[in-house]
Amino acid sequence: MAHENGHRIVRLPPYHCQYYPIELIWEQVKKYVAKKKYFTMANLKSLLQGVLQQVSKENWSNTVKHVRNLRRKNCELDDAAEHTLINLLDSFIINIGSSDDDDDDEDDDDNEIETDI
Template sequence: MNHTVFKEWFISQLIPNIPPSSIIVMDNASYHSSQIDKLPTTSDRKTVIKDWLIEKGETPGDDLLKDDLLAMVKQHTSRWPRKYEIDIIASKHGHKVVRLPPYHCQYNPIELIWSQVKQYAKKNNFKMSDLKSLISEALQQVTPENWKNAVNHAETLQRDDTSRDLAIDNFVDSFVINLESSDEEEL
């Protein structure tokens, strides 16, 4: 899979087949995340970073080091939020893309559905020549109830993780020791 293939599928297969004003949950696979006007990184040449800043209305001095230029980029990232090509395509069709946090694919219900599809293919001892028809069969086996269960599972994981995070925060906060002197602690 690459961005070109994904974009073609997104435009020709997904967009025409979903209800108006849909919310599309997207993970952070590289082919889902092709950026428009990508922020410069350490792998860019100094002139590229400087030109990008100038294009954004900044006036970086000629004496700045590459690290200084990148610090300028980082300082203003809230003014230049990331824009993803797929998000813009979706919004032009009245849809919204919601991106999952990086490294949290377990919150995406589609992962459970793909697992179901793969298990179907595995049970049917597929040959590569039969894979396309077998996947089509497997997708037809996916029911609204399967989707409901997958969404409920993802929501449960999110609630459990949030509860665990809050418990850890509260536990850690109970160990914080204030080292500032107070009126009660005279030496």
């Protein structure tokens, strides 16, 4: 239904509110209300309605662009970290069990960990 109406569905990871544009807009609204030191619960609804009407298309567009850039940067960092981790893991050789070496080393141990690092 969304696709039929020209919309695209973007799946976002749960518990990462920095990727949700609505959360960033809501943060701006809350900051605006917090700056209004003298408001009552009676006028809070009208204050919120007023500030929500001030959220422009440009503000939404900028927030969406910010989130896209943040997600792109974080994906690049994740890819780099994964690549580094894979390279590190490829350089490790772990032998567990008895050794076939006939060396008479004093600290000959059944569990060896060798690295290229």
